[in-house]
Amino acid sequence: MEIKGKVYRVGENINTDVIMPGRWCHLTDDAELAKHCMEDLDADFAKKISTGDIIVADDNFGCGSSREVAPLSMKAVGIDAVVAKSFARIFYRNSINIGLPIFESPECVDVTEAGDELEIDMFGGKIINHTKGKEFTFAPFPPFMKTIIEKGGLKGLVLEKLGE
Amino acid sequence: MGYTIAEKILAEHAGCEVTPGQIVNVPVDMAMANELSAALAIKELNNWGIDKLADPNKVCLIPDHFQPAKDINAAGIAKVVRDFARKHDVKYYLEVGRAGIEHAVIPLEGIVLPGQIMVGGDSHTCTAGAINSFATGVGSTDIAGAWATGEVWLKVPQSARLTYTGKLRPHVYGKDLILHTLKDLGTAGATYMAIEYQGDVFEQLPMSDRFTMANMAIEAGAKAGLFQFDDKTRELVESTPRYKSDKPDYTIASPDADAVYAMERTYDVSDLEPQVACPFSPDNVKNLSALHNVKIDQVVIGACTNGWIEDLQRAADIFNGRTAHPDVRVIILPGSQMIARQACDLGLPQIFIDAGCVFSTSTCGPCIGGHMGVLGEKEVCVSTTNRNFAGRMGHLSSEVYLTNPAVAAASAVLGRIGSPDEL
Ligand code: SF4
Numbered sequence: 181m182e183i184k185g186k187v188y189r190v191g192e193n194i195n196t197d198v199i200m201p202g203r204w205c206h207l208t209d210d211a212e213l214a215k216h217c218m219e220d221l222d223a224d225f226a227k228k229i230s231t232g233d234i235i236v237a238d239d240n241f242g243c244g245s246s247r248e249v250a251p252l253s254m255k256a257v258g259i260d261a262v263v264a265k266s267f268a269r270i271f272y273r274n275s276i277n278i279g280l281p282i283f284e285s286p287e288c289v290d291v292t293e294a295g296d297e298l299e300i301d302m303f304g305g306k307i308i309n310h311t312k313g314k315e316f317t318f319a320p321f322p323p324f325m326k327t328i329i330e331k332g333g334l335k336g337l338v339l340e341k342l343g344e
Numbered sequence: 345m346g347y348t349i350a351e352k353i354l355a356e357h358a359g360c361e362v363t364p365g366q367i368v369n370v371p372v373d374m375a376m377a378n379e380l381s382a383a384l385a386i387k388e389l390n391n392w393g394i395d396k397l398a399d400p401n402k403v404c405l406i407p408d409h410f411q412p413a414k415d416i417n418a419a420g421i422a423k424v425v426r427d428f429a430r431k432h433d434v435k436y437y438l439e440v441g442r443a444g445i446e447h448a449v450i451p452l453e454g455i456v457l458p459g460q461i462m463v464g465g466d467s468h469t470c471t472a473g474a475i476n477s478f479a480t481g482v483g484s485t486d487i488a489g490a491w492a493t494g495e496v497w498l499k500v501p502q503s504a505r506l507t508y509t510g511k512l513r514p515h516v517y518g519k520d521l522i523l524h525t526l527k528d529l530g531t532a533g534a535t536y537m538a539i540e541y542q543g544d545v546f547e548q549l550p551m552s553d554r555f556t557m558a559n560m561a562i563e564a565g566a567k568a569g570l571f572q573f574d575d576k577t578r579e580l581v582e583s584t585p586r587y588k589s590d591k592p593d594y595t596i597a598s599p600d601a602d603a604v605y606a607m608e609r610t611y612d613v614s615d616l617e618p619q620v621a622c623p624f625s626p627d628n629v630k631n632l633s634a635l636h637n638v639k640i641d642q643v644v645i646g647a648c649t650n651g652w653i654e655d656l657q658r659a660a661d662i663f664n665g666r667t668a669h670p671d672v673r674v675i676i677l678p679g680s681q682m683i684a685r686q687a688c689d690l691g692l693p694q695i696f697i698d699a700g701c702v703f704s705t706s707t708c709g710p711c712i713g714g715h716m717g718v719l720g721e722k723e724v725c726v727s728t729t730n731r732n733f734a735g736r737m738g739h740l741s742s743e744v745y746l747t748n749p750a751v752a753a754a755s756a757v758l759g760r761i762g763s764p765d766e767l
Contacts, residue, residue, distance in 0.1 A: 193531060193532070195733050197731070197733045197734075198733065201713070202712040202713045202714055202735075202736070203714070205380050205712070206380060206410060206417045206418055206421055208383055208387055208421075220735050220740055239532060240531060240565065243531055243532065243565060244467065244731060244733060245466075245467050246381070246465060246467035246469075246481040246482065246483055247380070248381070248384055248465075248483035248484040249380075251483075266532065268535060269535060269536050269567055270467055270481050270482060270483060270562075273482060273486065274482075274483035274485065277486060277489075278485055324367045324497065333485065334489050335391075335392050338392065338394070338492050338493055339394075341493050342394070342492060342493065
């Protein structure tokens with residue numbers, strides 16, 4: 181599976197309060213969530229993002245509240261993947277569970293700037309920054325997580341278990 | 345090789361040997377959600393076409409974030425959750441007026457027990473680690489999966505052992521210990537880890553301080569914040585309504601002498617003074633004495649971090665015979681209805697009201713910038729809650745300082761951040 185897109189660059193410790201502020205946490209509708217994604221970081225975020233864009237962040241992306249509306253809103257606004265130096269753990273599992281691909285590659289983050297073109301080979305463990313002409317590797321997903329990702333999220337696993 | 349507390353509970357549930365990093369599927373003893381995470385989980389279940397829960401006796405639903413309903417949207421969400429609870433005969437649906445904030449309600453009602461695994465659709469689910477339960481925050485999809493299958497996947501965490509020694513100075517509590525720890529570790533210092541708190545300091549402190557510290561384990565990125573079981577734990581667990589009525593069996597998870605810890609820290613806290621987390625991160629911690637003339641507009645005392653009965657008592661001891669500064673609004677948020685009732689028995693609401701404070705119903709409201717005390721532009725708040733990210737309690741330009749309840753009460757009287765010693 182391959183993902184290709186333009187980079188929107190953010191810094192470190194981007195918490196889920198900023199990704200989806202408390203005042204919007206009652207929303208469950210994708211289109212509504214998309215409108216408010218990251219608005220406390222960048223009021224025009226939703227307008228700037230084009231479908232297929234990739235967020236690139238420094239350490240501890242998604243820390244704080246467990247609110248799943250955070251990764252859901254990112255998916256809803258059209259983000260196809262997140263590459264970070266590291267992720268907070270609840271955000272990590274939420275993303276895997278809802279089928280938002282995320283990758284840890286500090287080396288890639290270090291050289292990548294806003295607007296760069298990235299290509300990610302999900303199961304090949306490779307990220308190419310076409311703008312910078314550089315290639316990076318990341319640790320492959322553990323087999324269990326790979327299964328969840330291949331099934332498009334936790335749903336597939338749950339339905340399989342119930343069907344047993 | 346021996347097990348840490350987390351490894352012991354996970355191995356027991358998985359029915360096999362475990363090592364950190366391994367992913368295990370484990371049965372959950374309780375899968376809990378508030379109205380926000382529950383509404384999304386219910387939506388997921390509907391999308392998946394699932395109409396049956398694995399075990400409604402292991403489901404807990406507590407509407408607390410925007411409840412009592414702050415507006416029509418919040419009422420609608422609460423209704424979705426209430427209808428779901430009725431339809432599926434969920435054992436632990438706790439209605440407004442009979443509950444409070446989930447993390448205070450759950451251990452005090454006995455909804456989770458020592459040695460058990462609880463997942464919760466809220467990051468501060470780790471609070472129940474104070475009673476030796478492996479409790480961890482997950483997302484709504486995880487909760488939907490746990491409700492449907494009775495299981496959840498968990499990566500066995502590495503463990504960190506944090507030891508606190510010494511004799512505490514006056515007005516220094518669990519909140520100060522955890523803020524001091526956050527200053528040392530940072531907000532990602534224990535990411536993916538299970539923290540074990542231990543040390544002789546806890547002999548000087550009641551259970552409420554353990555809850556405060558377990559609650560804020562997530563602020564260091566941890567998966568759980570665990571305490572060993574002792575007489576104080578037993579007393580609390582065996583006095584809960586559920587324990588008294590059902591007399592359930594429970595197991596105790598003690599760490600083995602040869603358990604392996606990925607990180608160890610020892611804090612001698614004899615000289616520690618009250619700590620303050622400054623805007624905009626819980627790890628931006630300074631000594632109270634380093635803050636001069638920070639004028640404040642609002643004080644919030646309580647919520648799931650410091651809304652335990654001892655916390656309210658500590659604040660009331662400061663307010664007793666004093667009044668809040670004319671420029672400061674004070675909101676007292678008991679952790680739960682049960683705690684509010686205990687406060688009444690102790691005569692605390694009278695003290696708060698005489699001091700000019702709002703004695704609020706138990707709700708998350710102000711803590712999440714939802715209702716009942718939202719901050720306006722550039723307003724400054726001292727709060728005993730756990731997060732002070734930009735915009736957390738209201739306007740993006742508002743500022744939140746996190747302290748213990750005694751310092752918050754003293755600051756309310758002074759009109760600026762200050763110490764009980766100045767009164
Ligand atoms: S009081 Fe605050 S931190 Fe606690 S559960 Fe409610 S919103 Fe979360």
